[in-house]
Amino acid sequence: MELVNFGKRSDHEQRGRCRCRQASSPDDVDGTTHTSFTHRREHLRGISVQVTSILGKYKKRSSRTLDARAQGTSILQHNIRRSITAMSNDTSVLSPDDRQKLSAKFKDLPANEHGKGWNELWKQGTTPWDRDMPSLALVDTLKNKSAILGTAVDKSTESRKRVLVPGCGKGYDVLLFASQGYDAFGLDVAPEAVERANVLMKDPKLAEKYPSSSNDRGDTKVFLGDFFKSDFLAQTGGKGDFDVIYDYTFLCALPPSLRPSWAKRMGELLAPSGHLVCLEFPLGKEPKTGGPPHGLSPELYEQLLKRPGQEVEYDDDGYVVDGRDSETSSGGLVRIDRWKAKRTHAPGQGKDHVSIWMHA
Numbered sequence: 001m002e003l004v005n006f007g008k009r010s011d012h013e014q015r016g017r018c019r020c021r022q023a024s025s026p027d028d029v030d031g032t033t034h035t036s037f038t039h040r041r042e043h044l045r046g047i048s049v050q051v052t053s054i055l056g057k058y059k060k061r062s063s064r065t066l067d068a069r070a071q072g073t074s075i076l077q078h079n080i081r082r083s084i085t086a087m088s089n090d091t092s093v094l095s096p097d098d099r100q101k102l103s104a105k106f107k108d109l110p111a112n113e114h115g116k117g118w119n120e121l122w123k124q125g126t127t128p129w130d131r132d133m134p135s136l137a138l139v140d141t142l143k144n145k146s147a148i149l150g151t152a153v154d155k156s157t158e159s160r161k162r163v164l165v166p167g168c169g170k171g172y173d174v175l176l177f178a179s180q181g182y183d184a185f186g187l188d189v190a191p192e193a194v195e196r197a198n199v200l201m202k203d204p205k206l207a208e209k210y211p212s213s214s215n216d217r218g219d220t221k222v223f224l225g226d227f228f229k230s231d232f233l234a235q236t237g238g239k240g241d242f243d244v245i246y247d248y249t250f251l252c253a254l255p256p257s258l259r260p261s262w263a264k265r266m267g268e269l270l271a272p273s274g275h276l277v278c279l280e281f282p283l284g285k286e287p288k289t290g291g292p293p294h295g296l297s298p299e300l301y302e303q304l305l306k307r308p309g310q311e312v313e314y315d316d317d318g319y320v321v322d323g324r325d326s327e328t329s330s331g332g333l334v335r336i337d338r339w340k341a342k343r344t345h346a347p348g349q350g351k352d353h354v355s356i357w358m359h360a
């Protein structure tokens, strides 16, 4: 299967060399200050590698002095790791300006009016989630997980499998699925997003940007509609029964009160042998910092999907309370695979995971 290579170098890589400077009020243990968050994190990673290497050398020697120095180095290494983890927990998935705009937009808006909020953001051009290309993690999933997902065209019926991408925005991932041979449906509640997606679907350069696989290209349709309502289903030719549903930056866009309904709806719309693919994002963002995007965790996905429609319990910091012992309810989904995405959009790099779920 020929898949598109959307590889893009990060800003930090493109700069080519570290511009960190010695400063009077340094950010870091080695007295440097940094031009950006990414730069600081990359710099810390660099120091960590150096320290690990020094530590390795010390460990090969036996003198007590060296052991003491090695211990000091080990503490330094521990502190650096803690700094990197703390930075990973930072809310940096958005710039402070975008973070403020998004949280202000939804702060006092009742959940049933969020659609309006999203449409306004699209209209005013506040779309920091829009990466102008499909998710690299999805490109890799379609390439590497055919043993689970099967082929885009059902061999027994010769019909194309049907995919739903809820909260699809401009629909890059819809186009990617179609390029691999699926019939792909995008759904968004914001008229402005749907309008832009429909312009994109007619882009004359599409065949170049999304070369079709050996399965030829499937159909694409992007609908205006609310994921929680059924109006859009008539246009997809049925009651749902999607072979694949792909969730990326959708669950995290919803207010936490809608999460149980999100899980219930996923269960309802997924065909009995279908696969729900979740690109888990943002992991490592503290839930109490709010959203969208709201910080998520693998435990949260698991508890929501194992008992669709049921409330989950949160602790004071907004993390879901452990419910591993509870039974999967009838209609529940089970996780059949999960891995860390090697390639993904920059804000999730090193943290994003992909999980695949099926009816229990």
Ligand SMILES: C[S@@+](CC[C@H](N)C(=O)[O-])C[C@H]1O[C@@H](n2cnc3c(N)ncnc32)[C@H](O)[C@@H]1O
Pocket (backbone or CB within 6 Å): 114, 115, 118, 119, 129, 130, 131, 166, 167, 168, 169, 170, 171, 187, 188, 189, 190, 193, 225, 226, 227, 228, 248, 249, 250, 253
């Ligand atoms: C953060 S954006 C992500 C867009 C797209 N997935 C991307 O990554 O480019 C979330 C999208 O979900 C849409 N959305 C929010 N609530 C929705 C709902 N109930 N039904 C359908 N779409 C919804 C918004 O309009 C918005 O375009």
